[in-house]
Amino acid sequence: MSINWSEFNPITSLLGGGILGIGTIILILFRGRIAGISGIVGALMQFKNTPKDHHLWRILFLLGLVSSSLIYSLFLPFPSVNITTDFTSLILAGVLVGFGTRMGSGCTSGHGICGLGRLSPRSLVATLGFMGAGFITCYIFLHLIN
Amino acid sequence: MMKNILTFIAGLAFGIGLIISGMTNPAKVIGFLDIFGNWDPSLMFVMLGAIPISFIGFKFIEKKASTIFNEPLHLPGKTHINTELIVGSLLFGSGWALAGLCPGPALVALGSGSSKAMIFVVAMLAGMYVHDHLYKNIFKSN
Numbered sequence: 001m002s003i004n005w006s007e008f009n010p011i012t013s014l015l016g017g018g019i020l021g022i023g024t025i026i027l028i029l030f031r032g033r034i035a036g037i038s039g040i041v042g043a044l045m046q047f048k049n050t051p052k053d054h055h056l057w058r059i060l061f062l063l064g065l066v067s068s069s070l071i072y073s074l075f076l077p078f079p080s081v082n083i084t085t086d087f088t089s090l091i092l093a094g095v096l097v098g099f100g101t102r103m104g105s106g107c108t109s110g111h112g113i114c115g116l117g118r119l120s121p122r123s124l125v126a127t128l129g130f131m132g133a134g135f136i137t138c139y140i141f142l143h144l145i146n
Numbered sequence: 147m148m149k150n151i152l153t154f155i156a157g158l159a160f161g162i163g164l165i166i167s168g169m170t171n172p173a174k175v176i177g178f179l180d181i182f183g184n185w186d187p188s189l190m191f192v193m194l195g196a197i198p199i200s201f202i203g204f205k206f207i208e209k210k211a212s213t214i215f216n217e218p219l220h221l222p223g224k225t226h227i228n229t230e231l232i233v234g235s236l237l238f239g240s241g242w243a244l245a246g247l248c249p250g251p252a253l254v255a256l257g258s259g260s261s262k263a264m265i266f267v268v269a270m271l272a273g274m275y276v277h278d279h280l281y282k283n284i285f286k287s288n
Contacts, residue, residue: 045274
């Protein structure tokens with residue numbers, strides 16, 4: 001293990017984290033909802049016996065999220081989206097992320113930011129699980145196979 | 147109306163935060179998960195920036211026990227730990243590392259017009275659908 005100092009930029013990451021934390025707070029303070037992206041997207045695909053406000057707030061939040069790249073690029077150049085994964089692995093990765101987040105009831109936002117912010121043991125277990133699996137998967141694909 | 151505008155702004159702030167933090171660049175995410183290689187610890191600071199703010203917000207609102215508009219909160223339980231939580235999180239983590247994308251950043255990258263992000267999002271929606279509408283019906287029918 002070595003540290004990649006040339007890519008290391010803790011200040012922008014800290015600042016970005018602070019801003020997305022504020023987004024999380026706005027949603028819970030004014031709408032009473034957790035900013036868990038996988039939960040919001042998953043629930044959007046449910047139509048049976050859903051309460052009145054089921055879809056509206058989710059659509060509004062996701063509209064904000066998806067349009068953030070457009071609004072950001074009005075003021076600043078949008079940073080590169082560098083996806084090196086090949087087509088087949090990309091499909092596999094997407095399915096794993098979709099299925100896994102619904103099975104584990106959350107992702108990096110719901111468990112990692114909201115859950116840990118609420119000091120939830122359940123979210124701590126989930127976060128350790130996906131971080132650990134992430135480290136091991138990277139090790140396998142970047143160092144073991146290659 | 148105000149409530150709906152604020153919901154949109156919440157999503158917008160969340161997305162802008164993800165962009166600034168570096169989370170929407172999969173190469174950066176993989177650099178962060180590659181702790182056994184040339185590790186880039188930057189993204190650890192996303193959590194360090196976000197969690198204290200989320201902590202204060204939740205502390206306040208859980209004490210108040212309702213939203214600012216005095217409407218009910220929808221909060222999931224904190225203690226229930228089962229096999230599904232663990233297996234699901236492990237599956238999610240391996241997919242996350244494979245592409246360098248998790249749900250939020252994938253949707254932001256989709257908005258930026260990345261065709262690869264679009265492929266990922268379609269596969270992600272399929273995975274979610276299979277879990278919620280097929281898998282759950284077969285294994286959790288009772």
